[in-house]
Amino acid sequence: MKRERWTSRTIFLFAAIGSAVGLGNIWRFPYLAYEYGGGAFLIPYLLALFIIGIPLMILEFAIGQKLQRGAVDAFKTINHRLSGIGVGAILAGFIVVIYYAAVIAWSLLFFVNSFNSPLPWIEDAKGYFFNNVLGISESVNVIGGVSLPLLFALLAVWIMIYLSVRKGVKSVGKVVLVTMPLPIILLAILFIRGITLPGALEGIVYYLKPDFSALFDTEIWLAAISQIFFTLSLGFGIMIAYASFNKETQDVSGDAYITSITNSLISLFAGFVVFSVIGYMATVNSLGIEEVATSGPGLAFVVFPQALALMPLSWFFAILFFLMLFTLGIDSAFSLIEAVNTAIKDRYPKVSKNKIAIAVCAVSFILGVIFVTGAGLYFLDIVDHFVTNYTLVAIGIFECLAIGWIYGAGKLRSYVNKVSRFKVGSWWDVSIKYIIPIALLVLLVSQLITDIQTPYGGYPSWALAIGWAAVIIPLLIVFGIAVRKGE
Numbered sequence: 001m002k003r004e005r006w007t008s009r010t011i012f013l014f015a016a017i018g019s020a021v022g023l024g025n026i027w028r029f030p031y032l033a034y035e036y037g038g039g040a041f042l043i044p045y046l047l048a049l050f051i052i053g054i055p056l057m058i059l060e061f062a063i064g065q066k067l068q069r070g071a072v073d074a075f076k077t078i079n080h081r082l083s084g085i086g087v088g089a090i091l092a093g094f095i096v097v098i099y100y101a102a103v104i105a106w107s108l109l110f111f112v113n114s115f116n117s118p119l120p121w122i123e124d125a126k127g128y129f130f131n132n133v134l135g136i137s138e139s140v141n142v143i144g145g146v147s148l149p150l151l152f153a154l155l156a157v158w159i160m161i162y163l164s165v166r167k168g169v170k171s172v173g174k175v176v177l178v179t180m181p182l183p184i185i186l187l188a189i190l191f192i193r194g195i196t197l198p199g200a201l202e203g204i205v206y207y208l209k210p211d212f213s214a215l216f217d218t219e220i221w222l223a224a225i226s227q228i229f230f231t232l233s234l235g236f237g238i239m240i241a242y243a244s245f246n247k248e249t250q251d252v253s254g255d256a257y258i259t260s261i262t263n264s265l266i267s268l269f270a271g272f273v274v275f276s277v278i279g280y281m282a283t284v285n286s287l288g289i290e291e292v293a294t295s296g297p298g299l300a301f302v303v304f305p306q307a308l309a310l311m312p313l314s315w316f317f318a319i320l321f322f323l324m325l326f327t328l329g330i331d332s333a334f335s336l337i338e339a340v341n342t343a344i345k346d347r348y349p350k351v352s353k354n355k356i357a358i359a360v361c362a363v364s365f366i367l368g369v370i371f372v373t374g375a376g377l378y379f380l381d382i383v384d385h386f387v388t389n390y391t392l393v394a395i396g397i398f399e400c401l402a403i404g405w406i407y408g409a410g411k412l413r414s415y416v417n418k419v420s421r422f423k424v425g426s427w428w429d430v431s432i433k434y435i436i437p438i439a440l441l442v443l444l445v446s447q448l449i450t451d452i453q454t455p456y457g458g459y460p461s462w463a464l465a466i467g468w469a470a471v472i473i474p475l476l477i478v479f480g481i482a483v484r485k486g487e
Contacts, residue, residue, distance in 0.1 A: 003068055004169045006245050011173040013258055015242055018180035019233045019335035020263040022328055023103065023300065029227060030271035031295030034207050036223050037214030042268075044215070044224035049264055052439060053228040055431040056396065057256040058424065059403055060234065062416050064243030065252060070342035071237030074244070078407045084481030085398045086237060088474040090343050092391045093236035095470055097336035098364050099380045101161070102371035104329035105153035106301060107322050109133055114318035118309070125306035133301070137374030140382075140463045144374020151372050155365060157330070162361040164334040165341055168353045169245045172338055179331045184266065186324040187273055193317060194276030203279020206289045207271050222446060225439050230388055231267065232260060235395040238335045241342035253420040274299070281307040297377075300325060337361065378459070379466065385456055386467035391474050393444045397437045398478060404433035 006012040033041045067074045072086035110133070113120050121128035130136045137144035164175045194200055214220050233239060243255075275293075281303060282292045294303060308318045341356050348356075371380050403412055409429035417423045455464060 004245050005247065006169055007173050009246075009250060009255075011176065012242065012246055012250075013255060014176040014180040015169075015172055015335065016239060016255065016259045017262050018176050018331035019238050019242070020231065020259060020332075021180075021183070021266050022231070022233075022332035023325065024227075024231050025263070025267040026270050026274065026325070026328065027297070027299045028295055029231065029267040030207060030274040031293060031299065032223050032227055033271055034275065034293055036217075036220040037211040038206070039208045039210035040212045040214050041220060041224065044221045045227065045264075048221075048224040048228040049260060051431055052225060052436050053232050053234070053264075054256055054260045055428055056229075056234050056399070056436060057232060057239065057260050058253055058416060058428065059399060059412070059432060060239035061243040061252045061256050062412050063403065063407075064240035065246045065248060065250060065419075066412070066415050068244050068248065069240075070244055070346045071240040071339065072343045073346045074240055075402060078402060081482045082402050082406065084478035085395065085402055086240075086343065087481065088391070088398070088478040089235055089237035089240075089395045090340055091474045091477065092387055092395060093238065093336040094340050094364070095383065095387055095391075095474075096236070097333050098368045099371050099383055100329065100333055100336070101157050101364065101368050102150070102154060102376060102380060103297070104157045104326060104333060105150055105372065106133060106297075107325040107329055108153045108157060109149060110301065110305065111319065111322035111326055114315055114322055117315045119305070119314055119318055121305050122309040122314075125309065126302045129297075129301045129305070134377055135374050136377055140375050140378035140459055142375060146369060147372050147374075147376075150376075151369065154368055154372055157333070158361050158365040158368075160330060161334045161337055161364075162357055164330070165338050165361075166354050166357045168338070168341070168345070172334065175334070176331065179327045183324045183327045183331075186320050186327075187266070187270060189320055190317065190324070191269070191273045191276070193311075194273050194280070197276060197280035197311070199279040199281075199283025200276035201279065203275035203277070203282065203289060204272055206279070206293070207275035222443055225443055226389075229393065229396060229440070229443075232263060233332065233335065235392040235399070236336060237339040237343065241339040242335070244342065249419050251420045251422075252416045253422045253424050257422065277304060277307045281310075284310055337364070378463070381457060382459060382463055382467040383470050386471050389447045390444060390471040393440050393447075394471075394475060395478075397440050397444070400432050400437040400440075404429070404437075409433055 006015070063074045067077050069077060070086070071089045072083050075086040076083035133150065135144065135147045164171055229235070278289060278292050282289050292303060304321060305318065308314050308321060311317055337360055340360055341353065344356050344360070345351070345353060370376060403409060409432045413424055413428050455461070456467070
């Protein structure tokens with residue numbers, strides 16, 4: 001059966017960039033830069049980008065494009081004992097998209113409610129988010145009821161994801177024409193508004209003011225490696241699946257550089273928007289920047305809504321902001337589902353893409369209901385921590401070992417150089433075989449030591465066991481397939 005193709009290289013790049021650029025670019029990178037030395041953070045960040053991020057992106061693009069298969073079948077083609085790496089990657093992405101869709105549902109609810117004037121959270125943004133939107137329970141021990149508005153929002157999100165992937169790359173290609181450039185345009189509008197706010201300059205100075213002494217702290221280097229690895233959608237099987245729909249002769253290294261550098265530039269630019277608003281927030285409330293600056297959901301759904309409510313035309317800029325969050329999230333979400341669908345389609349070529357999409361999205365919606373209960377935020381926090389810090393990092397290590405030592409880094413590099421205008425040197429082999437697996441192993445071990453010394457988030461052991469299960473099950477599959485195939 002003839003494999004589908006992207007309609008153009010531009011559409012492929014839109015899809016890859018759209019997958020890479022997600023909520024973490026808005027709510028994680030700016031805060032990391034602020035916390036770890038401001039402008040000095042860019043030094044380890046850029047080193048990590050060129051030594052770890054881009055080489056891994058080249059690896060994933062290359063094996064997908066060369067072998068014309070999704071993650072599972074691509075690693076199976078390399079060696080039948082390695083198909084578990086692809087299965088582990090797909091399973092990790094599937095787990096992530098189940099809870100990630102709940103975050104997109106939050107954005108959708110905020111977006112819909114932004115059409116009210118005055119904004120409904122004008123009095124208490126924190127209370128509105130935790131009580132009105134999440135209906136959060138007092139602890140993870142209390143599941144609580146299902147939030148009906150969130151449930152319907154989650155259903156709407158999954159319907160939109162289904163409509164995006166139901167025809168494979170044909171429908172994805174059409175959707176990314178809107179969902180990739182739109183959040184960048186909205187970010188630019190918010191930037192223009194942000195820098196005109198009182199206190200914006202002070203916020204931006206805090207964001208970029210370099211503290212070079214931070215470079216002597218190992219944490220800044222681990223934070224940079226972590227951010228690069230997670231922000232580029234590596235280890236999910238997404239980029240392998242997307243690249244498998246390219247022609248075998250497309251420019252691999254060029255695509256990897258464009259995708260990776262564009263993602264980082266958007267992260268850097270997002271920091272100006274975030275800290276101009278944080279500076280404004282600090283000024284109008286007579287607070288220090290450090291009292292306002294935060295990361296994660298607290299930034300996107302508490303600090304920003306509170307700041308937006310204080311602006312003239314607050315409803316208009318709230319609409320823009322939450323539409324931006326929604327489009328950033330939906331792009332990444334349907335790319336994760338497309339990776340799953342591609343793996344299933346490769347395994348069962350006679351089953352229609354539409355039936356696969358319906359089944360995967362329906363199962364994902366049902367499994368995701370737990371994340372719109374009163375304890376949903378707690379479960380989301382736990383699963384996200386363990387999957388991103390352990391499962392994905394382990395998959396990244398396995399990918400490097402499989403390509404570097406079994407398939408042959410030099411062999412894959414020869415293919416990359418054959419089809420690429422920008423040739424990759426032998427440094428790439430060293431990076432794949434040694435630097436990246438060692439760096440990721442250090443990241444994994446340091447996180448493991450931290451979690452052993454201090455149980456994550458103070459959660460009870462039964463709740464943390466759910467997080468560990470999200471790590472252990474995919475890894476057991478990886479090793480189980482390798483052992484079974486070797487018999």
